Amino acid sequence: xxxxxxxxxxxxxxxxxxxxQSYNSRLLVGTGKYKDNEETRLAIEASGAEIITVAIRRTxxxxxxxxxxxxxxxxxxxxxLLPNTAGCYTAEDAIRTxxxxxxxxxxxxxxxxxxxxxxxxxxxxVTATMEAAEILVKDGxxxxxYTNDDPLIAKRLEDIGCAAVMPLAAPIGSGLGIRNPYNxxxxxxxxxxxxxxxxxxxxxxxxAIAMELGCDGIxxxxxxxxxxxxxxxxxxxKKATEAGREAFLAGRMPRKxxxxxxxxxxxxxx
Amino acid sequence: xxxSVNGExxxxxxxxxxxxLLEALDLQGKRIAVEVNRDIVxxxxxxxxxxxxxxxxxxxxxxGGG
Numbered sequence: 001x002x003x004x005x006x007x008x009x010x011x012x013x014x015x016x017x018x019x020x021q022s023y024n025s026r027l028l029v030g031t032g033k034y035k036d037n038e039e040t041r042l043a044i045e046a047s048g049a050e051i052i053t054v055a056i057r058r059t060x061x062x063x064x065x066x067x068x069x070x071x072x073x074x075x076x077x078x079x080x081l082l083p084n085t086a087g088c089y090t091a092e093d094a095i096r097t098x099x100x101x102x103x104x105x106x107x108x109x110x111x112x113x114x115x116x117x118x119x120x121x122x123x124x125x126v127t128a129t130m131e132a133a134e135i136l137v138k139d140g141x142x143x144x145x146y147t148n149d150d151p152l153i154a155k156r157l158e159d160i161g162c163a164a165v166m167p168l169a170a171p172i173g174s175g176l177g178i179r180n181p182y183n184x185x186x187x188x189x190x191x192x193x194x195x196x197x198x199x200x201x202x203x204x205x206x207x208a209i210a211m212e213l214g215c216d217g218i219x220x221x222x223x224x225x226x227x228x229x230x231x232x233x234x235x236x237x238k239k240a241t242e243a244g245r246e247a248f249l250a251g252r253m254p255r256k257x258x259x260x261x262x263x264x265x266x267x268x269x270x
Numbered sequence: 271x272x273x274s275v276n277g278e279x280x281x282x283x284x285x286x287x288x289x290x291l292l293e294a295l296d297l298q299g300k301r302i303a304v305e306v307n308r309d310i311v312x313x314x315x316x317x318x319x320x321x322x323x324x325x326x327x328x329x330x331x332x333x334g335g336g
Contacts, residue, residue: 030336055335104303209299221336
């Protein structure tokens with residue numbers, strides 16, 4: 001979707017538009033795996049993210065009635081919540097989760113759809129994902145869909161009417177970085193909806209690479225939450241996302257096999 | 271009568287409504303969503319939704335996730 005613009009800086013950049021809403025930050029972050037709610041709050045603040053993912057789970061009954069809920073700690077008015085269907089292995093469970101999320105969040109339509117196929121890799125079950133996406137789109141949801149780095153499937157998910165397509169960089173939580181940059185590039189070049197790399201980013205340079213490829217944004221969780229210092233890593237990811245975006249807009253130099261001197265030959269005095 | 275709440279069996283008074291169950295669980299006014307027998311019950315209907323024997327109640331909330 002994205003093409004290098006005549007921008008001189010990020011201030012002139014187009015915002016990220018998902019389902020008609022504009023966002024200035026192209027970094028989306030998860031809220032799982034943090035030490036506690038306070039660390040979550042500080043990390044998402046440092047990331048500059050405007051969209052944050054949450055999971056839908058059974059309420060703890062009885063044991064800890066006064067346990068603080070994430071949504072009571074995070075200033076929810078500051079963020080767009082993106083409920084996910086993590087842990088769902090069937091289209092039916094994913095659809096059920098999205099409908100509960102819509103009720104929980106007062107009619108909220110934006111969801112992150114993921115239908116997993118395998119516990120070891122957490123790779124998506126692509127056919128079940130497409131089945132769920134069709135039903136959710138018809139039901140009025142704005143679907144941001146987690147998928148494999150397969151350009152054909154990405155296009156089909158766009159054709160179904162997904163609001164954004166989110167190919168993985170590497171398995172969820174693996175931190176292996178962008179394993180297949182050319183596929184991501186092909187997905188980006190073919191797309192008419194925002195493409196966000198979701199899952200597999202490990203450190204700041206991975207985020208920069210995703211953005212340099214022309215991705216419209218990045219969604220990550222573990223790369224920040226599992227860092228030794230999550231709040232500092234959140235800040236690094238913010239800068240890397242912006243740096244990668246600027247580099248994409250700037251248009252990189254062509255690669256050359258041999259050297260090309262940076263200082264002029266003319267005027268040498270020996 | 272007996273119902274299941276988040277997979278656990280509970281005995282409640284006959285003809286209890288959902289609002290009364292949530293109050294007993296200290297969940298009134300909390301950010302939750304409720305399903306009974308896999309159908310979502312809108313928040314506005316908690317007071318009028320009368321529970322039946324063997325109902326399967328699921329109560330969910332949002333937690334940290336990626």
